[in-house]
Amino acid sequence: MVTLAxxxxxxxxxxxxxxxxxxxxxxxxxxxxxxxxxxxxxLGYHPNAGARALASSRSNIxxxxxxxxxxxxxxxxxxIAIAVATTARTHGYDVLLLTGEEGPDAVRRVTGxxxxxxxxxxxxxxxxxxxxxxxxxDQPSVLIGLPADTAGLTCVDLxxxxxxxxxxxxxxxxxxxxxxxxxxxxxxYERHTGFAERTLDGxxxxxxxxGLRLLHRPCEGGYDAMAATLARxxxxxxxxxxxxxxxxxxxxxxxxxxxxxxxxxxxxxSVVAICPDQVAVQASVRxxxxxxxxxxxxxxxVERLVAKLEGHGGDEVVLIAPELTxxxxxxxxPVAS
Amino acid sequence: MVTLAxxxxxxxxxxxxxxxxxxxxxxxxxxxxxxxxxxxxxLGYHPNAGARALASSRSNIxxxxxxxxxxxxxxxxxxIAIAVATTARTHGYDVLLLTGEEGPDAVRRVTGxxxxxxxxxxxxxxxxxxxxxxxxxDQPSVLIGLPADTAGLTCVDLxxxxxxxxxxxxxxxxxxxxxxxxxxxxxxYERHTGFAERTLDGxxxxxxxxGLRLLHRPCEGGYDAMAATLARxxxxxxxxxxxxxxxxxxxxxxxxxxxxxxxxxxxxxSVVAICPDQVAVQASVRxxxxxxxxxxxxxxxVERLVAKLEGHGGDEVVLIAPELTxxxxxxxxPVAS
DNA sequence: AGTCGCAGTCGAAGCGCTTCGACAACCTAT
DNA sequence: ATAGGTTGTCGAAGCGCTTCGACTGCGACT
Numbered sequence: 001m002v003t004l005a006x007x008x009x010x011x012x013x014x015x016x017x018x019x020x021x022x023x024x025x026x027x028x029x030x031x032x033x034x035x036x037x038x039x040x041x042x043l044g045y046h047p048n049a050g051a052r053a054l055a056s057s058r059s060n061i062x063x064x065x066x067x068x069x070x071x072x073x074x075x076x077x078x079x080i081a082i083a084v085a086t087t088a089r090t091h092g093y094d095v096l097l098l099t100g101e102e103g104p105d106a107v108r109r110v111t112g113x114x115x116x117x118x119x120x121x122x123x124x125x126x127x128x129x130x131x132x133x134x135x136x137x138d139q140p141s142v143l144i145g146l147p148a149d150t151a152g153l154t155c156v157d158l159x160x161x162x163x164x165x166x167x168x169x170x171x172x173x174x175x176x177x178x179x180x181x182x183x184x185x186x187x188x189y190e191r192h193t194g195f196a197e198r199t200l201d202g203x204x205x206x207x208x209x210x211g212l213r214l215l216h217r218p219c220e221g222g223y224d225a226m227a228a229t230l231a232r233x234x235x236x237x238x239x240x241x242x243x244x245x246x247x248x249x250x251x252x253x254x255x256x257x258x259x260x261x262x263x264x265x266x267x268x269x270s271v272v273a274i275c276p277d278q279v280a281v282q283a284s285v286r287x288x289x290x291x292x293x294x295x296x297x298x299x300x301x302v303e304r305l306v307a308k309l310e311g312h313g314g315d316e317v318v319l320i321a322p323e324l325t326x327x328x329x330x331x332x333x334p335v336a337s
Numbered sequence: 338m339v340t341l342a343x344x345x346x347x348x349x350x351x352x353x354x355x356x357x358x359x360x361x362x363x364x365x366x367x368x369x370x371x372x373x374x375x376x377x378x379x380l381g382y383h384p385n386a387g388a389r390a391l392a393s394s395r396s397n398i399x400x401x402x403x404x405x406x407x408x409x410x411x412x413x414x415x416x417i418a419i420a421v422a423t424t425a426r427t428h429g430y431d432v433l434l435l436t437g438e439e440g441p442d443a444v445r446r447v448t449g450x451x452x453x454x455x456x457x458x459x460x461x462x463x464x465x466x467x468x469x470x471x472x473x474x475d476q477p478s479v480l481i482g483l484p485a486d487t488a489g490l491t492c493v494d495l496x497x498x499x500x501x502x503x504x505x506x507x508x509x510x511x512x513x514x515x516x517x518x519x520x521x522x523x524x525x526y527e528r529h530t531g532f533a534e535r536t537l538d539g540x541x542x543x544x545x546x547x548g549l550r551l552l553h554r555p556c557e558g559g560y561d562a563m564a565a566t567l568a569r570x571x572x573x574x575x576x577x578x579x580x581x582x583x584x585x586x587x588x589x590x591x592x593x594x595x596x597x598x599x600x601x602x603x604x605x606x607s608v609v610a611i612c613p614d615q616v617a618v619q620a621s622v623r624x625x626x627x628x629x630x631x632x633x634x635x636x637x638x639v640e641r642l643v644a645k646l647e648g649h650g651g652d653e654v655v656l657i658a659p660e661l662t663x664x665x666x667x668x669x670x671p672v673a674s
Numbered sequence: 675a676g677t678c679g680c681a682g683t684c685g686a687a688g689c690g691c692t693t694c695g696a697c698a699a700c701c702t703a704t
Numbered sequence: 705a706t707a708g709g710t711t712g713t714c715g716a717a718g719c720g721c722t723t724c725g726a727c728t729g730c731g732a733c734t
Contacts, residue, residue: 001451003690014714019692026693029712046449050390051690054719059387064434068419078415082405085436094452097401097434099422112383114338115431222619249619252589256596256621282559282586284593340720351684356722363723364681388720391689 002045011039022047053114062093062305063116065107065130067123068100075248076276076294077122080144083298084120091306093117104130111139118305120144124155126192140308142301146194150317154308156300159319160195163290164202166324167244167272170288172210175333176242176270179207180233181216182226182254184247189218199246199274215240221249223256230257241333246274255284255329266331277325286327293320339382348376359384390451399430399642400453402444402467404460405437412585412613413631414459417481420635421457428643430454441467448476455642457481461492463529477645479638483531483654491645493637493655497532500627500659501539504581504609507625507661509547512670513579513607516544517570518553519563519591521584526555536583536611552577558586560593567594578670583611592621592666603668609661617664625667627659 008015013032020026021036028036039045053059064084066077085095096116098106100123107130110116117140121130124145134141135152143155171179181203183189184196200216207214215237219229229250233240245251251273255265263269265285273280273289280289300318307313345352350369357363358373365373376382390396401421403414422432433453435443437460444467447453454477458467461482471478472489480492508516518540520526521533537553544551552574556566566587570577582588588610592602600606602622610617610626617626637655644650 001690004692005690015691016693016715017713020713023692026713027711032712044449046446048391048690049450049452050387050394050396051719052692053387054385054391054721055690055692057387057692057719061433066419068423074412074415078411081418081434082403082436085434086405086438089436089439095434096398097418097422097432099419099426101423102426109383112381113386115386223621252593253621256589256593259593260596284560284590338720341722342720352721353685353723354683357683360722363683366682369682385720388689389722391691391719392721392723394689394722 001048002043004045004047007036007039007043007045010043011036057114059114059117060093061096061116062088062302063096063098063106063110063119065098065100065119065121069123075279076292079276079294080122080298080301083295084302087299087302091302093302093306104133107133107137111137118142118309120301120305124194126194126197140305142305142308144297144301146198146317146319148194150315152315154304154315154317156297156304156318157195157320158292158297159322160198161202161205162319163274163322164199164204164244165206166202166290166322167274168203168206168210168212168214170272170324170326170330171242171244171270172207172212174242174270174330176212177333178213178237178240179215179242179244180237180240181214182229182243182245182247182250183216183218185220186218196246203244213237219247219250221247221253223253226250226253227257230254241269242330243269243271244274245271248275248279251275251279251283251287259284265329268334270330270333272324272330280325280327283329285329288325288327288330290322290324296320338385339380341382341384344373344376344380344382347380348373394451396451396454397430398433398453399425399639400433400435400443400447400456402435402437402456402458406460412616413629416613416631417459417635417638420632421639424636424639428639430639430643441470444470444474448474455479455646457638457642461531463531463534477642479642479645481634481638483535483656485531487652487654489652491641491652491654493634493641494532494657495629495634496656496659497535498539498542499656500611501536501541501581502543503539503627503659503661504611505540505543505547505549505551507609507663507667508579508581508607509543509549511579511607511667513549514670515550515574515577516552516579516581517574517577518551519566519580519582519584519587520553520555522557523555533583540581550574556584556587558584558590560590563587563590564594567591578606579667580606580608581611582608585612585616588612588616588620588624596621602666605671607667607670609667614662617662620666622666623664625662625664627661630657633657 004015004018008018018036021028021033066081088095119141122144124143124147126148128147131147143153146155146157188196204214217229217233219225258265265271273287275289276294277291280287341352341355345355355373358365358370403418425432456478459481461480461484463485465484468484480490483492483494525533541551554566554570556562582591595602602608610624612626614628617624
């Protein structure tokens with residue numbers, strides 16, 4: 001284990017000089033710098049993270065708290081996590097992975113121990129139990145998702161309200177009057193996850209403004225659940241010609257079921273999905289969709305956080321504007337019979 | 338920020354005593370222990386991670402290196418990552434998330450800086466470029482996946498060879514003679530990912546032993562790719578009645594296409610999948626499958642690693658025995674026409 | 675009664691780094 | 705020529721913890 005002192009000795013300078021070469025916090029003559037860098041390379045020196053953290057009270061670690069539930073919107077979470085990790089690296093930070101399991105205790109532990117300099121929370125509920133703690137510490141943090149009360153918090157999220165509105169608008173423009181919403185699993189609404197409720201809000205509001213009839217049904221993923229849900233919808237509103245789907249794992253089952261019932265997409269019914277682009281493209285019908293910009297969300301979150309850590313940039317809510325991409329699953333409403 | 342010294346003063350003991358109360362490395366009288374614990378609670382003390390790491394040269398952090406590619410077997414990776422994180426916590430470790438992006442450099446950085454005490458590598462290729470480094474440091478590590486040469490390494494993986502064999506056996510028992518394998522994307526084979534090649538090996542070997550004809554085709558996920566692949570297979574081997582699928586995102590497209598072509602599952606053709614149970618259960622036909630035990634793999638990996646860190650347990654290859662669950666997608670081969 | 679061992683506690687020496695103040699050497703302006 | 709400012713370097717003081725050796729009583733041996 002090579003230490004700073006050894007590098008210093010090897011280069012014939014003092015330890016502090018080596019430190020300044022590394023941090024760039026004081027000017028160093030070119031010759032000295034080069035000599036030191038040379039020694040660092042020759043000796044294969046790596047600064048010790050613990051010592052650094054102790055002396056500077058900065059760990060250069062960002063904690064990322066991901067939801068424990070592995071059953072829901074997994075690819076999105078994964079993509080965000082990876083985007084966070086890679087973006088963090090470009091700013092010189094590493095990422096500590098926390099699962100929701102510990103709940104608020106994890107927040108306490110991490111802030112208390114100085115393990116991480118800051119944290120990013122995912123899967124934020126409207127009235128999340130971690131928020132009071134977060135507000136009470138001076139630990140910089142960013143939420144991915146939008147709680148009910150954003151006062152004193154920095155949040156990054158897709159504008160799900162606008163997303164809902166956009167879906168309705170698209171279907172309305174095509175002449176659809178009866179629209180069904182296939183939502184997330186009931187559990188997601190029960191724990192008041194912001195994005196699901198906001199989407200629904202946006203859908204309802206815009207539908208009302210445009211005079212559409214809207215039927216919302218939560219739906220577990222999978223074929224059987226989707227079959228039951230679809231049957232109920234068509235029973236209640238036989239004239240439904242437009243679908244908005246906000247549950248990745250219901251998309252393919254829905255398409256299969258529609259096909260099976262002889263309803264052609266997009267000739268007879270139109271389907272708009274809210275999902276990552278990859279899902280939309282890989283489906284059996286290329287889906288008109290509003291993308292969930294997972295990477296962008298992860299990147300933004302880290303960038304806000306780094307800004308905070310560097311002193312500039314305060315609390316702020318970043319809502320990413322939704323974009324609807326028209327593909328092959330939506331078309332004009334069939335002429336009413 | 339409360340320090341050890343403050344706790345010590347508050348409790349009327351020396352700093353070292355507090356330290357020993359915390360670590361349990363020396364015996365402490367019950368009364369002293371209680372007094373110290375009381376002070377810790379009252380002051381809300383949290384040991385400083387950096388100081389601890391510096392003094393003890395142990396960070397209590399495990400690094401987890403996940404593949405950067407988000408396009409492939411994502412849910413499995415996510416599930417493993419979460420299992421690693423939660424299992425690590427139960428042993429008092431936190432998890433640092435590294436993406437494959439940095440490659441071998443990440444290994445160097447982490448071992449060099451003492452940031453982590455040990456590491457877990459996922460998505461190991463047969464001839465992985467990180468292995469030489471791993472062998473040359475004394476940093477404990479565990480691989481999830483199996484490289485070509487396991488000498489001096491600890492590995493945890495599903496026994497993919499046996500998995501392949503098991504799939505073939507099941508189909509053979511049902512009387513199928515012509516079996517097609519829908520494999521992972523070509524890129525997966527090109528970079529010599531162990532699990533894909535081993536599965537193929539197992540499939541081929543057992544098929545040969547049992548006298549089956551086997552046709553292997555790599556396949557990108559998604560509907561279009563699957564359509565093209567299926568067409569080629571049926572063109573080349575019209576008598577194919579058994580399918581083994583090892584690409585989650587090809588499963589549903591395959592089922593849809595078969596249905597569309599009037600081939601009933603399981604009456605006309607049987608399908609065996611290699612995928613997490615959740616996928617098998619949620620598919621439009623409940624799939625006979627060999628489960629990928631993601632959680633178990635993550636848990637095992639951490640437990641091996643902790644054993645190593647505590648000094649017992651050396652290098653070892655843990656191959657998890659595959660289990661095939663019969664569901665609704667396989668049945669007797671149709672009588673030959 | 676004297677000795678040994680052990681449980682329980684303390685003091686002090688670091689762990690490897692950052693950072694502050696000091697200082698020497700040099701370069702301008704006056 | 706001198707005061708003042710820069711620039712580059714160094715020494716030393718920690719950061720908060722762990723851990724080693726040493727010390728003090730005490731009960732259990734001979």
